[in-house]
Amino acid sequence: MTKSIEQIPAPAPMPLFGWRGTLWQLFSDPLNYLQKLRQQHGDVFAFVRGGNPPIFFPANGRPHTLMAFGAEFNRQLLSNSDVFYSGPLLGPMHPMGEVNARRSVLKRLGTGLFGVNGIEHRRQRRLVMPAFHKQKLGEYYQDMIRIIQWNLDSWKLNEQRDIWNDMMNITLQVAAQCLFGLDIRREGQAFGDLIQEWLHHATSPQTVSLQIDLPGFPYHRFLNLSHKLDTTIRELIQQRRNAEGQDVLSLLLNSRDENGNPAFTDDEIIGHSVIFIIAGHETSSNALAWTFFLLSQHPQVMKNLRLELDEKLGSQTPAYDSLKQLTYLDNIVKESMRILPPVPMSARVVASPIELGGYLLPIGTEIGFSHFHTHHDSSIYQDPETFNPSRWQHINPSAHEYMPFSAGIRACIGMPFALMEIPLILALTLQRYRLELVPNSKIDLNVGITISPKHGLSMFIRPADGNYEAGAGNVKGTIRNVVNL
Numbered sequence: 146m147t148k149s150i151e152q153i154p155a156p157a158p159m160p161l162f163g164w165r166g167t168l169w170q171l172f173s174d175p176l177n178y179l180q181k182l183r184q185q186h187g188d189v190f191a192f193v194r195g196g197n198p199p200i201f202f203p204a205n206g207r208p209h210t211l212m213a214f215g216a217e218f219n220r221q222l223l224s225n226s227d228v229f230y231s232g233p234l235l236g237p238m239h240p241m242g243e244v245n246a247r248r249s250v251l252k253r254l255g256t257g258l259f260g261v262n263g264i265e266h267r268r269q270r271r272l273v274m275p276a277f278h279k280q281k282l283g284e285y286y287q288d289m290i291r292i293i294q295w296n297l298d299s300w301k302l303n304e305q306r307d308i309w310n311d312m313m314n315i316t317l318q319v320a321a322q323c324l325f326g327l328d329i330r331r332e333g334q335a336f337g338d339l340i341q342e343w344l345h346h347a348t349s350p351q352t353v354s355l356q357i358d359l360p361g362f363p364y365h366r367f368l369n370l371s372h373k374l375d376t377t378i379r380e381l382i383q384q385r386r387n388a389e390g391q392d393v394l395s396l397l398l399n400s401r402d403e404n405g406n407p408a409f410t411d412d413e414i415i416g417h418s419v420i421f422i423i424a425g426h427e428t429s430s431n432a433l434a435w436t437f438f439l440l441s442q443h444p445q446v447m448k449n450l451r452l453e454l455d456e457k458l459g460s461q462t463p464a465y466d467s468l469k470q471l472t473y474l475d476n477i478v479k480e481s482m483r484i485l486p487p488v489p490m491s492a493r494v495v496a497s498p499i500e501l502g503g504y505l506l507p508i509g510t511e512i513g514f515s516h517f518h519t520h521h522d523s524s525i526y527q528d529p530e531t532f533n534p535s536r537w538q539h540i541n542p543s544a545h546e547y548m549p550f551s552a553g554i555r556a557c558i559g560m561p562f563a564l565m566e567i568p569l570i571l572a573l574t575l576q577r578y579r580l581e582l583v584p585n586s587k588i589d590l591n592v593g594i595t596i597s598p599k600h601g602l603s604m605f606i607r608p609a610d611g612n613y614e615a616g617a618g619n620v621k622g623t624i625r626n627v628v629n630l
C-alpha cells in the first residue's frame with residue numbers, strides 16, 4: 146500500500162537547532178553524512194522529519210526534500226522527465242521569489258536548458274544540439290589544440306604550479322573561443338576575466354547566503370557583474386549577427402525553427418551560452434585535475450598510459466580521429482569520473498503527484514540522487530574505492546549505474562565536447578611533461594555542485610623522464626575517505 150510522505154524515514158530535528166542542525170551537517174560533509182543517513186534509514190529518506198525549507202530549488206516553497214539512492218531510483222527519476230522536473234542552475238539566486246529589474250538578469254543568465262521542462266525542453270534541446278554534433282566538434286578541435294599548446298609552452302621545467310588553476314584557465318580559454326569566438330590572447334582576455342569573476346561570485350557562499358543588494362555586499366557586486374556580462378554578450382550578439390562565425394553563439398543566432406524564423410530570442414541565446422560555460426567549465430577542469438592527481442598516485446597506470454601514448458602517437462599531435470584509438474586513456478578518464486564524478490549529486494522536483502519507493506510524493510517534493518554514491522556502490526563495482534582503469538576492459542555498467550554525465554533525455558549535452566577536450570589535454574600534457582605531486586600534499590574535497598580540490602593541486606612540472614614513482618604516496622586529507630591511496 147502506498148504510504149504518505151510523512152511516513153518516510155527521516156532523522157528527527159536536532160534539539161535546539163531543528164532542521165538547521167541537519168542541514169548544517171549535510172553541508173559540512175555531504176558525502177559521508179548522506180552515506181550515514183542511508184545506512185540508518187534505507188535507500189529513500191527525507192532530510193528532516195516534518196520537513197525542511199527547500200534545498201535544491203529554493204523558490205518552490207514546499208517543505209519536503211528526499212534522497213533516493215541506487216541504480217533503480219536513478220532510472221525512475223531520469224526516465225520520467227515529465228514528472229521529475231529540473232530547475233535553473235543558479236538555484237538560490239534565481240529570482241522567482243522576488244522579481245525586480247536588477248535580479249531578473251539572473252534568470253536570463255542561469256536558466257538555459259536546465260530551467261525548461263517538458264515539450265519546451267525537448268524543443269530547445271533539439272535546436273542547440275547541432276553545436277555538439279561530430280562535424281562541429283571537428284571544427285573546434287584545432288582551436289583546442291592551439292590553446293592547449295600555447296598554455297603548455299608557457300610552463301617551465303621544474304616549476305611548481307597549481308594544476309587545478311591551470312585547468313580552470315585552459316578550459317575557460319577553450320570555452321571563450323569555441324562558444325563565443327573570442328581569442329583569449331586578444332579581445333577575449335577581458336571577457337575571460339569577467340566570466341571568471343562572475344563564476345567565482347555565483348558559487349561563493351557569501352553571495353548565496355547574504356542576498357543584500359547594497360554597495361559593499363558581495364551579492365551587490367555579483368548583480369553588477371551579471372549586468373555587465375549580460376551587456377557584453379548582447380554586444381557580441383550584435384557583432385555576430387549575419388557573420389559567418391564557427392562558434393556556438395553564431396550557430397544559435399543562425400538557427401531557424403521549422404517555419405524558418407529565428408529559433409531563439411536574444412535572451413534565450415544569452416541563457417544557453419552562459420549555461421554552457423557554467424555547466425562545462427568547472428566540471429571539465431575538475432575531471433582533469435583529479436585525473437592528473439590520480440595518475441600521480443598510480444605510477445603503474447601512468448607507465449601504461451605512457452606506453453600507449455608512445456606507441457600510438459609518438460611525438461605527433463593527435464589527429465581528431467586518432468583520439469579514439471587511445472583506449473587506455475579512455476579507461477583512465479572513465480575510471481577517474483567514476484571514483485570522483487565532477488558532479489556528485491543532482492536533483493529533481495515533482496511536477497505532478499507520483500509514487501516513489503512506496504511513498505506518494507506531492508507536487509513540489511525535491512529529490513536528490515547521487516552520482517557519487519552510485520559509483521561507490523560495492524554491489525556494482527568491486528573495490529569501489531580503488532582506482533583501477535583496467536576494470537573497464539571487463540565491465541559494462543548500465544546507464545543508471547555509471548552516470549558522470551547523467552542519463553536519459555536530460556543527460557549532459559556537452560558530453561561529446563568534454564570527452565574530446567579532456568583526453569586531448571591529458572594526452573598533450575603527458576606527451577611533454579611528467580606531473581609530480583608536491584610531497585606531503587593535503588588534498589581535501591570541496592563538495593558543492595562539483596567536487597574540486599579545496600586547496601588547489603600543487604604539482605611540479607618535470608620532463609617526461611618516466612620517473613613516475615616520484616611524488617607518489619604520503620597524501621593527506623579527506624581524499625583518503627573516498628580513494629584508496
Ligand code: HEM
Nearest residue numbers: 258421424425428429487488491550551555557558559563
Ligand atoms: C566533465 C565534464 C562534464 C560533466 C561531468 C557534466 C555533467 C553533467 C551532468 C551530470 C548533467 C545533468 C545534470 C542534471 O541531471 O541535473 C549535465 C547537464 C548539462 N551539461 Fe554537462 N557536464 C560536463 C561538461 C559539459 C560541457 C562541456 C557543457 C557545454 C559546453 C555542458 C553542458 C550541459 C548542459 C547544457 C546540461 C543540461 C542538459 C539538459 O538539461 O538538457 N556540460 N552535465
